[in-house]
Amino acid sequence: MSVEKSAELYKEALRIIPGGVNSPVRACKSVGIQPLFIERAQGSKLFDVDGNSYIDYVGSWGPMILGHGNPFVNRALSLAIERGTSYGAPTEREIELARMIVEMVPCVDVVRMVNSGTEATMSAIRLARAFTGRDMIIKFDGCYHGHADSFLVEAGSGVATLGIAGSPGVPKDVIRHTLSIPYNDSQKFRRVMSDLGDNVACVIVEPVVGNMGLVLPAPGFLETLREVTQIHGSLLVFDEVMTGFRVAPGGAQERYGIMPDLTTLGKVIGGGLPVGAYGGRKDIMEQIAPQGPVYQAGTLSGNPLAMTAGIETLKQLKIPGFYESLFKKTDTLIKGLGEILNRLGIPARASCVGSMMGLFFTDREVLNFQDAKTCDLKLFSAYYRGMRDKGIYLAPSQFEAGFMSAAHSDEDIAVTLAAAEDVLTKIKD
């Protein structure tokens, strides 16, 4: 497969864009290959500038739950664009999307739109700090909540992919208020909270982690977070930027039946346009300006095009059978992959929840970041490169999740499994 034009573009990009990319993982550094430059996308497929096509399991890192170029989203966007691209003033569409989110996500009484997941999480912790009058936050190793200073402590996603602990430029004074502890360790959490809980503004967690690869909550873990935060008057924030509308219509809080105080959203609610949101209990959200004193603002927040894409996307999630079909496809792919790995005797763990997927090259159960970091990264790189060569587009990092879309066909899944069988057989030999 020739990727000459991509290589040329990458060379040019390297000259004028840091690392040639606008978000680090896409540079494909950890898998020892150059990035592809994408020309267009349709349905389940991406098409690169060299004319190659790929079955896409990245889905723009989660938003494309309907697949690319969904005709309803596209039509609504074409009409919307005729009415202007940004007003910086209230619109009816903001209310419509907010209403849909309030209806679907259990803990959300009131919601504020922002432009990215990072904005959503940094605003949520400011609000939690203001509401509780406390500074300290607890997060979990390997969870990634965007790139705001307070979160770059033992973070997953790109930080884990690059193998760094945090980032220069983050003041020590800021992160001394952040404590990061192991995910899925209820006992440790209880201990830490019994020592420090009364100083903790909030505990923020990816209820199902997608940013250290896919890691599911152990039975009782989320329940413990809820119970103990309540005892200490700390807020529980579910970061559902990835899991929102992905693991259940109402996200992980619906799937696991745990009610956080606040939740952050992004990805799917923008239908492929840049959107984030944070929402939750009315008495907390009322603290946000201009209703309350906690300041947060944004020129493009509630952008009419982004709201339109979000509304049209969420509408389609309500079609009867949507989730059954999406989850079944995810399950078929992951079960098939598991069988291949088993048959070939390759130590690996393939798992899924809802429409999110993960594959770790290890024989141990992955319950936390420590476990995830023991994976065979060389094997992952070989698998990634082999799959891409066969037209299967995966996230170029062991520390990211994969995403199924409604546009993936049974044939896509069969082709993907055949490719995996081939690549893994060669790796094994």
Ligand code: HOZ
């Ligand atoms: N960090 C995001 C995924 N977990 C986005 C990666 C990218 O866009 O390159």
